[in-house]
Amino acid sequence: MLTALFAAALIAAAPVQDTARGVIRGTVQSDPSGLPVALAVVEAGSGPRTMVGMADSAGRYAVRVGAGWQVVRVRHLEHAPQEMQVLVPSGGEVVLDVALELRPIALAPVRVHALGDPRADSIAVPSTDVSYLIGHRSLGEGSGLDGALGQEYEPDTEPAGDDGDALYVRGSAGMLQLVLLDGAPVYAPFHTGGLLEAFEPGVLGSARLYLGGAPARYDGGLSYVMDLSTRGGNGDRHAGAGAVDMMSARGRAEGPLGDGARYLVSARTVHGASMTQLEREPFPYRFGDALARLDLPTQYGALSITGFMNREGVRIDTAGPGDGHARWGNLATSIRWRGRLRGADAELTLAGGRFDANLPQPDSARLLELEWQQERLRLGLDLASDLRGGVRLRYGASLDRTWFRHIATVPEEYRLLLYSRGAGSAAGGYVDASWQPARRVLLRGGLRGDHFSVGQVAKVAPRASATWLLSDGAALTLAAGRYHQYVRVPRPSLQAGAPPRNSADAIRVPTQIAVASATHLSMSLDQELVAGVRLGLEGFYKRFHGLPLKDASIAHNSGVDVWVRRTAGEVTGWLGYSLSWGWNSNEGMGTSAEFVGRQTVSAGVRGPVWRRTLLGLRVAYGDGLAYTPVTVGNSEALDGGSLPVYQSGNSVRLDSDAPLRGPSADFLRVDAEVSRTWTPMVAGRRTQLTPYLKVLNALESRDALFYRYFAEGDNGARLQPVSTLPVVPVVGVAWHF
Secondary structure (H helix, E strand, O other): OHHHHHHHHHHOOOOOOOOOEEEEEEEEEEEOOOOEOOOOEEEEOOHHHOEEEEOOOOOEEEEEEEOEEEEEEEEEOOEEEEEEEEEEOOOOEEEOOEEEEEOOOOOOOOOOOOOOOOOOOOOOOOHHHHHHHHHHHHHOOOOOOHHHHHHHHOOOOOOOOOHHHEEEEOOOOOOOOEEEEOOEEOOOOOOOOOOOOOOOHHHEEEEEEEOOOOOOOOOOOOOOEEEEEEOOOOOOOOEEEEEEEOOEEEEEEEEEEEOOEEEEEEEEEEOOHHHHHHHOOOOOEEEEEEEEEEEEEEOOEEEEEEEEEEEEEEEOOOOOOOOOEEEEEEEEEEEEEEEEEOOEEEEEEEEEEEEEEEEEEOOOOOOEEEEEEEEEEEEEEEEEEEEOOOEEEEEEEEEEEEEEEEEEEEHHHOEEEEEEEEEEEEEEEEEEEEEEEEOOEEEEEEEEEEEEOOOOEEEEEEEEEEEEEEEOOEEEEEEEEEEEEEEEOOOOOOOOOOOOOOHHHOEEEEOOEEEEEEEEEEEEEEEEEEOOEEEEEEEEEEEEEOOOOOOOOEEEEEEEEEEEEEOOOOOEEEEEEEEEEEEEEOOOOOEEEEEEEEEEEEEEEEEEEEOOEEEEEEEEEEEOOOOEEEEOOOOHHHOOOOOOOEOOOOOOEOOOOOOOOOOOOOEEEEEEEEEEOEOOEEOOEEOEEEEEEEEEEOOOOOOOOOEEEEEOHHHOEEEEEOOOOOEEEEEEEEEEO
16 A cells, blocks of 8 residues: 555656746667667757757756746657657756667768767766665665574674674675775765765766676675766856755865866765754764765876765763764775777776774773774776677776774773784676667676685686567566675684783784675566656575585575656655565575565655645665674673683674674654745855755664663663654755855
């Protein structure tokens, strides 16, 4: 019933006309291949009021027109023209994706060399796609094996305490997914609290998710691959946007720098001022992120530099020394050059990413701090060229190195207790080809080979996919592939004598790492129900080898993902449901008794209710979500002659990235927002001003993170919800100029 109600809300749209202006944006694709149609001409309106736009290299376009019914004409030299009528909302936008039938014109051979317009990627991906793809998937991220691995992920040890002794952090370095931002690995890109968008939609140019059958260019991603790309800044004029409210603040600026250069910067933070006032105590949660991109044209191509960082934390101790905050976050940087190299489209990437987590040990007379770090540095060259017969060939090579570190210190005494370090390199190459043998069939196949320095092993990873266009509005895809990446092998309990008196006596042990593998098989259906409304269905099966399992050699993961999205018209939104389950087994034997499942559902609707007043509603629910525990407890074991490495009892665990079972309680987020936009003239420039009111459900049920720890003497730590209020009101204002 709930699914039917949300689907009906997405399809329904009320026509509204106004004399203000709006925007028509979208993509132009070639039918039946689905490839983008660059330089397609898009005209909207009639007579002297006709507005003209042109699609960029990715097929994206944007045209500003008057509000009301508009006639849109799309044409391209090698395709049949198409004309349609759309309703443009006042002060809003319509997302219109167009498929042009391929009608090639036979011409004499002409050799063309062009670098393209470096400003062609300045259009943001539709916010509906970002909200579903990133927001929904960040709720259910992980391998789906977290409970199946369970406490067996630590060989020869017992868990420290129970579920009440752990801080659960979603998306840390121990997970098996590969998330790239402009080619740089980001281990925990999604903030846990759910008080902001999972990622700022206005800065993303594209977002792709592969549950299986990812192209051969991707190295790693045993669970899934998510490839996020930022957009370039506005190369024509300076622009800015931002918002501030009682819970958070964000801002964005972009514009030209001269000689074709352009910039884009964005920053966000959660300050919790409303909770501080309502609860009369400091807000224990911290979050902030920042992103910057610089684009520089060169003689032979275009250079882009991207930097990203985020920092998150929660106070877990209210009585111990220090500030009592557990902190974790990412640093990621990439430098990319795009141009032509020996007749092929080329992309050269130098990227690096780092994840670190710091955990102060509570309930101790002195402050003990545990730190976990993972770093990755990657150099890659990707090439693409067109061959005869309509074959698109992609090939390239990469070289990367990964570091793992564990550190235990007493900061006040400048004393190092333990240092554990491990590293591994991987060098590989790939070739991938796509071919359209028939009008409604598209094939892609590739092979990747990597050599891993740890164990001196070589791994081969075949990838393949086949897409069949069932009709003009439906496509069925079958994909399969194999993946390899480094994983850390937890060490058994390490007992020691008295704690080291100085850093020179600190215990130094190597971090054990290994190469794990996964095989994916997925099938997906993408269908357009009506204009602007799409339905997706994807099922997958994954088989994992080489994970550090106890009493099992193989892990399995299977599931299904269903979604419906509306991206055109006044009412936009999505409804998505994911169900996955995991289990362990041995070669030639039955499955183990450990069998766990996870489900997530999210939905969002946004549309006008009166004139320029918009109403938005978002709901997200999850059960059995993937979290990574960072155990906290009593550190008196230091004085008892034991080193806090992977020790049982009430001692601390340094194994802060193993994907273990999360909280058993359900997870629920309900957000409602009402806003209205005014467009005053400020300094001779049209500006959008949008006051808004948000209502959030109780923070005690939004996320497992929204619990903090209070020391209780010999009883260790206990959990207490952040907020006792059933709902939290948030008043703010957003602007755009």
